[in-house]
Amino acid sequence: MKPALPDRFRRRAQRQWLIGRAIRRRGVLREVSNRTGDIRSGDILAFVTQRNERIRLPYFLDYYRDLGVSHFLFVDNDSNDGSADFLRQQRDVSCWTTRASYKKARFGMDWINWLLMRYGRNHWCLTVDPDEFLVYPHCDSRSLPALTNWLDNSGRRSFSAMLLDMYPRGALDEQIYQEGQDPLSIACWFDPANYAISKNHYYGNLWIQGGPRTRAFFSHDPLRGPALNKIPLVKWHWRYAYVSSTHMLLPMSLNQVYDEDGGEMASGCLLHAKFLSTFAEKSTEELDRRQHYANSQEYRAYSAGLQSGSTLWCRESRAYQDWRQLEDIGLISRGNWA
Amino acid sequence: MSGNIMLGVVLLCHADLDMAARMARIWAEGGARVAIHVDAKAGADDFATMQAALCDLENVVFTARHRCDWGRFSLVRATQDAAETLLHRFPDLTHVYLASGSCLPLRPVQELTGFLGLAPDRDHIESVSAYEVGWTVGGLNDERFSLWFPFDWRKQRWLFDRCVEFQRRRGLRRKLPKGIAPHLGSQWWCLTAETLRAILNDPRRQEFDRYFRLTWIPDESYFQTLARRHSARIDSRSLTLAKFDHKGRPFQLYDDHTRMLQESRCFVARKVWPGATGLLGHFPVTPTEALDLSAPRPARILRAINKTVSRRTRGRPGLYMQSRYPRKDSENGKTSGPYALFQGFSDIFPEFETWLGQHLSADVHGHLLGPERAEFAGRPKIGPGAIPDGVALRDRDAQGFLTSLIRISPRMQVFQFSPRDNQVLNWFMATDPNAHLFVVTGAWMLPLLHSEMPFDDVRRAAVWLQRAELEQIEVLNSVWVKARVQLHELSDFLARPQAILNEAVQQLEPRAPALTGLPQMRDMSGLADLLQRLQNSGLVPRLTGDDLLLSPPSDTQRTAAE
Numbered sequence: 003m004k005p006a007l008p009d010r011f012r013r014r015a016q017r018q019w020l021i022g023r024a025i026r027r028r029g030v031l032r033e034v035s036n037r038t039g040d041i042r043s044g045d046i047l048a049f050v051t052q053r054n055e056r057i058r059l060p061y062f063l064d065y066y067r068d069l070g071v072s073h074f075l076f077v078d079n080d081s082n083d084g085s086a087d088f089l090r091q092q093r094d095v096s097c098w099t100t101r102a103s104y105k106k107a108r109f110g111m112d113w114i115n116w117l118l119m120r121y122g123r124n125h126w127c128l129t130v131d132p133d134e135f136l137v138y139p140h141c142d143s144r145s146l147p148a149l150t151n152w153l154d155n156s157g158r159r160s161f162s163a164m165l166l167d168m169y170p171r172g173a174l175d176e177q178i179y180q181e182g183q184d185p186l187s188i189a190c191w192f193d194p195a196n197y198a199i200s201k202n203h204y205y206g207n208l209w210i211q212g213g214p215r216t217r218a219f220f221s222h223d224p225l226r227g228p229a230l231n232k233i234p235l236v237k238w239h240w241r242y243a244y245v246s247s248t249h250m251l252l253p254m255s256l257n258q259v260y261d262e263d264g265g266e267m268a269s270g271c272l273l274h275a276k277f278l279s280t281f282a283e284k285s286t287e288e289l290d291r292r293q294h295y296a297n298s299q300e301y302r303a304y305s306a307g308l309q310s311g312s313t314l315w316c317r318e319s320r321a322y323q324d325w326r327q328l329e330d331i332g333l334i335s336r337g338n339w340a
Numbered sequence: 341m342s343g344n345i346m347l348g349v350v351l352l353c354h355a356d357l358d359m360a361a362r363m364a365r366i367w368a369e370g371g372a373r374v375a376i377h378v379d380a381k382a383g384a385d386d387f388a389t390m391q392a393a394l395c396d397l398e399n400v401v402f403t404a405r406h407r408c409d410w411g412r413f414s415l416v417r418a419t420q421d422a423a424e425t426l427l428h429r430f431p432d433l434t435h436v437y438l439a440s441g442s443c444l445p446l447r448p449v450q451e452l453t454g455f456l457g458l459a460p461d462r463d464h465i466e467s468v469s470a471y472e473v474g475w476t477v478g479g480l481n482d483e484r485f486s487l488w489f490p491f492d493w494r495k496q497r498w499l500f501d502r503c504v505e506f507q508r509r510r511g512l513r514r515k516l517p518k519g520i521a522p523h524l525g526s527q528w529w530c531l532t533a534e535t536l537r538a539i540l541n542d543p544r545r546q547e548f549d550r551y552f553r554l555t556w557i558p559d560e561s562y563f564q565t566l567a568r569r570h571s572a573r574i575d576s577r578s579l580t581l582a583k584f585d586h587k588g589r590p591f592q593l594y595d596d597h598t599r600m601l602q603e604s605r606c607f608v609a610r611k612v613w614p615g616a617t618g619l620l621g622h623f624p625v626t627p628t629e630a631l632d633l634s635a636p637r638p639a640r641i642l643r644a645i646n647k648t649v650s651r652r653t654r655g656r657p658g659l660y661m662q663s664r665y666p667r668k669d670s671e672n673g674k675t676s677g678p679y680a681l682f683q684g685f686s687d688i689f690p691e692f693e694t695w696l697g698q699h700l701s702a703d704v705h706g707h708l709l710g711p712e713r714a715e716f717a718g719r720p721k722i723g724p725g726a727i728p729d730g731v732a733l734r735d736r737d738a739q740g741f742l743t744s745l746i747r748i749s750p751r752m753q754v755f756q757f758s759p760r761d762n763q764v765l766n767w768f769m770a771t772d773p774n775a776h777l778f779v780v781t782g783a784w785m786l787p788l789l790h791s792e793m794p795f796d797d798v799r800r801a802a803v804w805l806q807r808a809e810l811e812q813i814e815v816l817n818s819v820w821v822k823a824r825v826q827l828h829e830l831s832d833f834l835a836r837p838q839a840i841l842n843e844a845v846q847q848l849e850p851r852a853p854a855l856t857g858l859p860q861m862r863d864m865s866g867l868a869d870l871l872q873r874l875q876n877s878g879l880v881p882r883l884t885g886d887d888l889l890l891s892p893p894s895d896t897q898r899t900a901a902e
Binding site for chain 2: 210261
């Protein structure tokens with residue numbers, strides 16, 4: 003049946019609905035520390051939702067400070083490991099806390115959409131999780147402001163960075179992660195070439211699946227495996243909204259981060275260091291909370307997979323070296339950023 | 341100042357006056373006279389800061405400020421004014437260099453003057469005839485001169501486009517002033533004072549200015565055209581390294597370009613990202629005792645830049661990823677390397693896969709597109725590139741499956757195929773010049789021969805497989821085929837299997853020695869009988885070749901059976 007409204011209007015209505023939700027639910031965010039007055043025009047901002055990630059935060063913050071993020075805006079979802087206190091002490095962090103349901107806030111995106119709308123306008127905004135580390139072409143010699151400056155000059159408003167799952171060589175709990183340690187020194191392996199891509203014509207984004215999670219945990223039903231496409235870096239405007247995690251945005255022109263005429267556009271990767279020693283505990287906890295996407299089926303699969311003692315590593319795994327390696331393999335591209 | 345060269349610099353500054361002030365200081369301290377034009381759009385505070393920063397330098401003058409809009413005559417006007425001021429204020433100048441506030445001198449100014457001194461009467465200005473196509477990138481070429489451009493491209497894009505469209509439709513053309521031939525080139529030049537004076541003091545200057553006021557991007561054509569009128573000693577090469585990408589935007593230079601820039605021996609480079617502190621600290625290199633007066637050799641850095649442009653516009657063949665997802669037939673190389681498909685061979689020779697693996701230096705897989713699993717060589721659960729052998733994800737993006745496999749493997753990929761397998765890639769492979777398709781039609785019949793299934797089931801399977809293969813053959817016989825296809829009917833193949841296999845292996849590996857043996861062939865007894873039974877049951881076997889049948893079907897029978 004043909005939809006009653008043309009797609010264009012449906013998308014617009016959805017965008018307005020998303021923005022409306024974000025505004026309506028802003029009340030659940032309780033301010034812990036608000037240093038947003040320090041934000042200068044042209045600063046790059048990071049938006050993060052976190053829950054009980056205290057041990058990961060120091061390295062995470064330093065990593066992005068080094069890249070050139072000037073200010074972090076955190077939503078702390080009911081942590082009880084002291085992470086809110088830790089964040090309060092950081093001079094470049096503003097933090098809000100909430101005990102509301104992660105699931106009912108569309109997996110935190112309502113909160114993030116609100117903060118983006120309120121503080122992200124006219125800034126390049128990076129929306130990531132505490133276990134995601136952005137790499138982009140030339141990231142070893144050029145800072146994030148160099149990238150955003152170039153994107154500005156090229157007339158681009160969004161930058162794609164696919165999620166690349168990283169895992170350790172042995173069992174997940176073999177090496178204990180210490181605070182402040184580079185998680186990628188433990189989880190440094192990735193799958194090079196098992197990604198399936200299809201295009202979502204309604205939102206105009208690419209839908210990427212595959213990687214170790216799908217291979218190991220969803221082998222019985224790989225089509226339900228997690229999506230890996232992400233657009234985490236956006237020059238924000240208050241009328242924008244993330245639709246589902248950072249997989250896609252509205253208006254749909256922001257999802258056009260790929261070339262369809264054979265060329266390559268510049269893109270990066272989010273190295274996803276989820277699979278550390280902290281993971282087993284975390285996944286049991288998350289399973290109890292039942293706050294994740296599609297009935298937490300992802301966490302169910304993990305816990306089943308973990309109990310059988312499987313490792314993610316296989317003979318075809320590659321050890322991560324640098325962005326050049328990712329570019330040679332064809333996971334990222336420098337496009338025309340010479 | 342070395343020899344009798346006295347260098348003047350016109351510095352056009354728009355934004356980021358801090359950096360512009362640094363550049364002005366480099367030029368001035370190198371011994372050059374500098375005239376600075378600051379865009380009237382820049383803030384008064386910034387301008388005052390810049391003036392204060394440079395107040396200790398005697399050789400620096402600020403000129404009347406104009407509002408500059410990209411692509412308009414205002415840029416030329418600013419240059420003219422600044423050059424006039426400079427020449428008037430410092431009458432002893434021999435050369436004038438046009439640079440911008442984000443142009444970074446790479447070599448000491450003394451080397452530049454020394455280099456100019458080698459041929460003091462030469463004008464260094466890139467100047468290419470506008471009728472020779474190919475200089476401009478992503479813009480109009482000779483139409484820059486033959487149409488009127490009253491609107492600003494950046495601010496009045498809609499009007500701009502309508503205006504160009506209208507003039508094209510009506511066939512309107514401007515008349516060129518007599519005596520000039522339109523030339524284009526990089527806007528950064530170094531002219532002798534003599535030529536520059538001649539241009540500025542030309543008795544017909546008003547006429548030329550009026551004409552260029554309504555051309556498109558006159559800063560890339562005004563001096564380039566008029567220099568041809570006044571100078572006979574043009575070295576048509578800019579001393580400034582300035583490259584543009586496919587959309588006409590300037591390339592930016594970063595810290596990691598330092599080495600390449602140093603090796604290029606260019607005098608000046610643009611455009612430097614203001615945050616590239618390493619680059620700004622490194623250049624200009626300090627002059628050595630003996631001045632190096634060699635000419636610029638930018639070939640390497642230009643090659644590197646061209647490579648990225650081609651990566652942006654054409655991409656890497658056979659790559660499908662988050663930022664390259666070409667439409668059908670825009671792929672610019674559907675796959676990244678040659679691969680081969682053998683269809684029917686594994687039905688005739690059950691051990692064919694192993695046998696072929698011994699005779700080729702390639703990865704020989706089983707049925708990669710098979711209905712139960714992707715049969716990688718050696719049958720691992722996880723194949724090359726960590727691709728799992730499951731069918732669900734493979735069939736969601738079969739093209740991605742095949743192209744990733746080919747791209748990630750260092751060796752050539754060879755695999756078996758049959759009408760039982762997933763057929764979605766038939767068009768893709770047939771239209772891919774990298775594909776070698778070796779097909780024996782009708783060979784799918786052989787496994788049915790000894791399957792010991794009831795005849796009804798055999799017949800049903802035969803109907804289905806024959807239909808699949810007929811559809812595939814139609815693809816392979818179409819006019820769009822780009823693959824190298826070797827198509828044989830089963831009877832034809834059985835008549836000379838050794839020769840056909842030899843040909844196939846030779847095609848894949850021209851230097852391989854000729855084969856002398858064949859793998860074990862499947863027992864063919866009862867084939868003719870089965871074919872006859874199928875025919876009698878109303879299904880005409882159409883792909884095995886006629887000589888295997890006891891009595892070939894007549895044409896009327898054929899049509900009826902369909």
